[in-house]
Amino acid sequence: MNKLLQSDLSELESLLEKVKSQGLDYINTINDRPTSSHQKIPETLGLNNQGLGGRETLQLFNERFEPLIVSSSGPRFWGYVIGGSTPASIMGDWLASVYDQNPQAIKGTGDISANIELETIQLILDLFDLPKSYVGGFVTGATMSNFTCLAVARQWIGKTAGKDFAKEGITEKIPVLTATPHSSAIKSLALLGMGSNTIVKVKTIDGHREAISIDDLEAQIKKLNGRPFILISSAGTVNTVDFDDFKAIKKLKETYNFWWHTDAAFGGFAACSNTHKHFLEDWDCSDSITLDCHKWLNVPYESAVFLVKEEHRLLQTESFQNSNAPYLGDPLENFNYLNFLPENSRRLKALPAWFSLRAYGKEGYASIVENSIALAQYFGNKIEESHDFKLLAPVRLNNIVFNLKGKPDQDVLDAFLSRLNGSGKVFMTPTFYHDEKAIRASFVNWRTTEKDVDLVCKEMQRIINTI
Numbered sequence: 314m315n316k317l318l319q320s321d322l323s324e325l326e327s328l329l330e331k332v333k334s335q336g337l338d339y340i341n342t343i344n345d346r347p348t349s350s351h352q353k354i355p356e357t358l359g360l361n362n363q364g365l366g367g368r369e370t371l372q373l374f375n376e377r378f379e380p381l382i383v384s385s386s387g388p389r390f391w392g393y394v395i396g397g398s399t400p401a402s403i404m405g406d407w408l409a410s411v412y413d414q415n416p417q418a419i420k421g422t423g424d425i426s427a428n429i430e431l432e433t434i435q436l437i438l439d440l441f442d443l444p445k446s447y448v449g450g451f452v453t454g455a456t457m458s459n460f461t462c463l464a465v466a467r468q469w470i471g472k473t474a475g476k477d478f479a480k481e482g483i484t485e486k487i488p489v490l491t492a493t494p495h496s497s498a499i500k501s502l503a504l505l506g507m508g509s510n511t512i513v514k515v516k517t518i519d520g521h522r523e524a525i526s527i528d529d530l531e532a533q534i535k536k537l538n539g540r541p542f543i544l545i546s547s548a549g550t551v552n553t554v555d556f557d558d559f560k561a562i563k564k565l566k567e568t569y570n571f572w573w574h575t576d577a578a579f580g581g582f583a584a585c586s587n588t589h590k591h592f593l594e595d596w597d598c599s600d601s602i603t604l605d606c607h608k609w610l611n612v613p614y615e616s617a618v619f620l621v622k623e624e625h626r627l628l629q630t631e632s633f634q635n636s637n638a639p640y641l642g643d644p645l646e647n648f649n650y651l652n653f654l655p656e657n658s659r660r661l662k663a664l665p666a667w668f669s670l671r672a673y674g675k676e677g678y679a680s681i682v683e684n685s686i687a688l689a690q691y692f693g694n695k696i697e698e699s700h701d702f703k704l705l706a707p708v709r710l711n712n713i714v715f716n717l718k719g720k721p722d723q724d725v726l727d728a729f730l731s732r733l734n735g736s737g738k739v740f741m742t743p744t745f746y747h748d749e750k751a752i753r754a755s756f757v758n759w760r761t762t763e764k765d766v767d768l769v770c771k772e773m774q775r776i777i778n779t780i
Contacts, residue, residue, distance in 0.1 A: 347737030405668030462601035488542035549580015
């Protein structure tokens with residue numbers, strides 16, 4: 314054995330204690346750690362021949378990169394839609410690294426950790442009150458979840474024409490209807506060969522809405538003259554968390570032949586809220602659903618789930634079966650995740666989610682979701698009461714979209730956001746809403762409190778007074 318490997322193995326307890334201590338220091342000071350970094354980015358170093366060993370490598374990391382690490386998992390990182398990591402999910406994530414399993418099969422000899430994943434999917438279905446008629450698995454994020462679901466949808470389209478697109482390739486244009494899709498869904502269409510510019514854009518409801526106009530949707534469907542298509546609906550648009558009318562879509566599905574995919578990356582968590590779960594009525598009629606766990610489930614990156622109705626199992630295996638490995642047997646008889654999702658090799662992504670779901674249950678996640686919704690409303694009220702800022706859309710769930718009052722110069726808005734993020738006290742992201750440049754804040758972190766909102770509002774006021 315290499316001498317440095319042998320030395321690190323003998324000192325492993327001491328090395329892990331140092332890492333644990335450093336990790337706890339980050340967690341215990343996360344409220345004070347800046348949300349953005351002003352450190353100079355170090356020059357790239359080449360690989361040395363002998364290696365440094367674990368202790369010196371940790372020291373090198375701390376000297377070169379640790380100062381760049383921002384509190385993106387903290388209570389005031391409101392950019393993108395980034396959750397934190399619950400204590401139990403960190404436990405599960407550390408053990409996932411220690412055990413280093415590759416979840417594939419659920420029986421036989423060797424690694425059968427996929428049973429943990431299947432159980433975790435059942436816990437997620439319970440959390441969202443979804444039927445057990447979904448097959449699910451863990452992937453890296455919403456992009457790969459959308460990719461997985463839309464790959465099965467692509468195969469379904471092919472089969473309606475008597476073709477096997479997975480084996481033969483796509484031989485015709487696939488109609489995809491949607492109104493306000495997330496960029497990850499568009500990227501998935503490009504990756505799947507369906508084309509990112511080929512979607513049929515459906516109109517949205519008039520007013521401050523991003524949801525599908527059902528009247529225009531049916532009009533677009535009629536133009537297809539009975540041709541099967543894919544519909545991508547939104548359970549929470551990325552800006553204003555708007556929800557498509559799932560009851561109306563369900564009714565359309567009784568008349569027209571289409572694959573219904575629902576992107577519920579973070580909006581699906583409205584199912585945990587007694588006051589907002591009505592947004593999701595009839596979403597369980599979707600053929601496939603995307604959910605993102607490293608958002609509102611508050612588990613570490615990378616973690617998302619795809620759900621596909623069990624009736625489409627054959628289409629799923631046709632899309633993903635590891636056909637060059639005959640020793641795996643019949644993919645429908647011997648369940649193996651190799652045959653149901655894109656990656657052949659994965660870490661045990663389900664374990665952090667399993668730990669967190671078991672640790673906090675339905676009530677724990679209801680409190681996280683309800684707290685985020687309440688804080689979004691609180692911040693929205695602060696914006697409405699302000700003399701300097703304006704809401705661009707009603708606060709429906711957990712996102713806020715706002716701008717400066719009046720008709721602000723776009724350079725002024727950019728300068729304001731740059732200074733705000735540069736303060737290190739909060740991080741928000743720029744966006745466009747109805748062709749207007751704006752700022753978006755997203756509440757999903759389990760740590761955030763009203764004190765954080767008050768602190769940010771005070772900082773916003775200080776900065777706007779200087780511009």
